[in-house]
Amino acid sequence: MAVVHGARSRAPVSVFAGLSTHVQLPPFRLTAGWRWPHREHSTMLKIVPDPPHTLQTLEDTLIQATDYALCAATVVHQAILLQPKSPASILMMASMHELETLRALLESALVQVQMPTEPRTLH
Numbered sequence: 001m002a003v004v005h006g007a008r009s010r011a012p013v014s015v016f017a018g019l020s021t022h023v024q025l026p027p028f029r030l031t032a033g034w035r036w037p038h039r040e041h042s043t044m045l046k047i048v049p050d051p052p053h054t055l056q057t058l059e060d061t062l063i064q065a066t067d068y069a070l071c072a073a074t075v076v077h078q079a080i081l082l083q084p085k086s087p088a089s090i091l092m093m094a095s096m097h098e099l100e101t102l103r104a105l106l107e108s109a110l111v112q113v114q115m116p117t118e119p120r121t122l123h
Contacts, residue, residue: 059113066106073099 056064076096080089 059110062106062110062113066103066110069099069103069106073103 073096076092076099080092080096083089086092
């Protein structure tokens with residue numbers, strides 16, 4: 001038989017199956033300032049960011065898409081500079097061409113959005 005330390009009754013507890021193992025434990029109370037010890041030093045990181053809270057206009061979305069296309073073109077350009085003789089450099093140059101075309105289309109759409117909506121007289 002084993003004795004459970006910290007129990008109020010200090011009643012012997014059997015470690016064998018089928019025998020009595022009842023021990024009255026002291027009451028467990030939380031104090032007002034009590035916290036889990038591991039919460040003081042750990043932080044929870046969000047894997048998925050919150051969606052934007054404000055609704056963007058079409059103009060804002062086109063500007064943001066143009067910025068992303070520019071960033072992607074810059075990455076492809078750096079990859080070409082790092083390994084110009086790579087067999088994949090042809091694919092990188094094709095990607096660069098497609099990204100430049102995408103940027104031109106986005107800028108054209110941005111100009112169309114920014115045009116005044118008033119009817120104009122065509123001569």
